[in-house]
Amino acid sequence: MELNMKPVVVSGDELNALAERSGRMLKKIRDSMLQPFPRKQSPTFTSGKLQSICGIDKTRMNYLLGKDFPQGFQSGKGRQRTFTLEESIAWVKGTIGKDQQRPQGQLGKVIAVANFKGGVTKTTTSMILAQGLALRHARKVLIIDLDPQGSTTTFFGINPHAEVEADQTVLPLIDNSQPDLTFAPMQTYWTGVDLIPSSTDLFNAEFILPAKVHSEDPSFQFWNVLRNGLIPLLPMYDYVIIDSAPTLSYLTINALFAADSIIVPVVPDTLSFASMVQFWTLFSDLVNGLKDISKGPKQKVFDYIDILITRIPAKSSAQMVRDWIIKTYGDHVLPVEIPETSLAMTTSAEFATVYDMPNYQGSTNAYERICEPYDRLVDIVDSKSCLLWGIGDTPTKEK
Numbered sequence: 421m422e423l424n425m426k427p428v429v430v431s432g433d434e435l436n437a438l439a440e441r442s443g444r445m446l447k448k449i450r451d452s453m454l455q456p457f458p459r460k461q462s463p464t465f466t467s468g469k470l471q472s473i474c475g476i477d478k479t480r481m482n483y484l485l486g487k488d489f490p491q492g493f494q495s496g497k498g499r500q501r502t503f504t505l506e507e508s509i510a511w512v513k514g515t516i517g518k519d520q521q522r523p524q525g526q527l528g529k530v531i532a533v534a535n536f537k538g539g540v541t542k543t544t545t546s547m548i549l550a551q552g553l554a555l556r557h558a559r560k561v562l563i564i565d566l567d568p569q570g571s572t573t574t575f576f577g578i579n580p581h582a583e584v585e586a587d588q589t590v591l592p593l594i595d596n597s598q599p600d601l602t603f604a605p606m607q608t609y610w611t612g613v614d615l616i617p618s619s620t621d622l623f624n625a626e627f628i629l630p631a632k633v634h635s636e637d638p639s640f641q642f643w644n645v646l647r648n649g650l651i652p653l654l655p656m657y658d659y660v661i662i663d664s665a666p667t668l669s670y671l672t673i674n675a676l677f678a679a680d681s682i683i684v685p686v687v688p689d690t691l692s693f694a695s696m697v698q699f700w701t702l703f704s705d706l707v708n709g710l711k712d713i714s715k716g717p718k719q720k721v722f723d724y725i726d727i728l729i730t731r732i733p734a735k736s737s738a739q740m741v742r743d744w745i746i747k748t749y750g751d752h753v754l755p756v757e758i759p760e761t762s763l764a765m766t767t768s769a770e771f772a773t774v775y776d777m778p779n780y781q782g783s784t785n786a787y788e789r790i791c792e793p794y795d796r797l798v799d800i801v802d803s804k805s806c807l808l809w810g811i812g813d814t815p816t817k818e819k
């Protein structure tokens with residue numbers, strides 16, 4: 421490419437044209453990735469895969485097939501069965517036991533995935549948690565895309581800029597045209613996961629909320645709008661997962677205050693470690709500062725705030741930063757680490773996660789290397805909730 425040394429003036433019109441061109445290009449790329457309609461289909465699971473998800477062996481599966489369990493599809497006698505996602509979740513529900521169900525009267529847990537730094541896998545982690553909790557633990561999950569970039573929405577096969585209207589997002593709650601969020605959840609291709617999508621209209625929240633601070637009564641708590649709007653949904657869902665933007669915006673503040681717990685994905689490089697320091701300072705100023713403003717008796721408390729070390733490359737400098745993180749944050753570091761793999765990168769370039777491809781045809785090693793820690797992350801998160809719901813510390817599988 422030749423270096424263009426001609427002096428240029430970039431006018432507003434030129435900027436408009438650039439914005440239009442980039443918008444058109446992104447739409448083209450998204451549309452071609454998300455073909456054909458319906459944009460996204462849920463995967464099917466082989467009997468072997470389903471046995472491993474349920475923690476049962478072949479004999480047990482054959483026994484349960486004789487009971488009331490879904491039969492799956494078999495192309496001929498003696499052939500391997502395949503099960504739809506819906507059938508697979510029914511198997512999980514039937515094998516995990518009633519004692520693992522969220523007890524009546526216990527509310528769903530709200531987990532915000534947050535870090536003010538960009539590109540640390542907030543969206544991937546949110547997706548994995550939503551899909552994994554629905555699949556591996558038969559949980560009912562609501563995922564909220566609170567990032568105007570709309571990556572989570574795209575992962576569900578929806579173009580956030582062309583197909584989502586402002587009134588399908590959380591915005592009507594923010595501008596008071598809806599009293600809560602019961603209007604918003606939409607079904608998705610992934611059984612058990614509902615979505616409140618995002619669109620660029622979400623940027624408006626950054627004007628609406630501060631304007632309300634100035635015009636409304638002094639008791640208006642701009643940071644609790646989302647939490648209040650979620651309250652009627654909490655008996656209906658086991659989990660609400662919130663994917664947030666990489667900024668300390670009014671919406672991100674609402675995500676943090678709506679959350680019972682926070683997962684902070686961190687990539688182990690020096691810059692990310694440095695920006696973590698900023699995250700904790702801002703976050704603790706926020707929690708303590710808002711308590712003072714509200715003059716309320718209660719300080720916001722969280723069930724847990726955990727760091728997820730993610731995208732760990734094989735190189736040794738990353739191991740050093742990983743050690744700093746563990747030394748600094750101790751028990752707040754989740755006992756599972758997500759490696760950097762090209763498979764995770766490729767799947768997300770296609771707006772999918774590894775959970776979308778249980779029948780991956782490539783290297784089993786590569787697949788297991790990323791899937792195994794994701795499964796573990798999902799299981800750890802569910803164990804924590806089980807404890808908080810008072811249903812014991814040995815959840816999951818029959819085996």
Ligand SMILES: Nc1ncnc2c1ncn2[C@@H]1O[C@H](COP(=O)(O)OP(=O)(O)OP(=O)(O)O)[C@@H](O)[C@H]1O
Pocket residue numbers: 537538539540541542543544545567569571664665666730731758759760761762764765766768769790
């Ligand atoms: N385990 C992994 N190994 C390698 N690449 C990964 C892995 N997980 C995610 N990625 C890649 O990292 C990039 C960032 O991921 P993601 O979009 O989830 O981050 P994010 O924190 O949500 O970003 P943003 O701050 O822009 O919202 C994506 O391009 C994705 O392909």
Ligand SMILES: [Mg+2]
Pocket residue numbers: 542543544567571663664
């Ligand atoms: Mg994101």
